[in-house]
Amino acid sequence: MEKCCQSCGLPFNEQHQQFIAKESDGSDSIYCNLCYQDGKFTNPDIALDDFIESLVPHLTGELRLGSEAEVRNQLGELLPTLERWK
Secondary structure, X not given: OOOEOOOXXXXXXHHHHHHEEEOOOOOEEEEEOOOEEOOEEXXXXXXXXXXXXXXXXXXXXXXXXXXXXXXXXXXXXXXXXXXXXX
């Protein structure tokens, strides 16, 4: 499986390498810099369902990855398997 942000699922492929966050020791994080900065989550208290709802407009709008229902279902399946949400 391709490495991805363990919070939002952003794939860490060649196209998205610049989004890999850094830990305080300078090492690569398992999170992207949209979810994680300066050693902590950018929105630490958000619930999984609220996080999914915050992603839906971005993934259905400018990225056009499917309908709201499709994207919501895909995120609902993927995100609970990621380290942040386990």
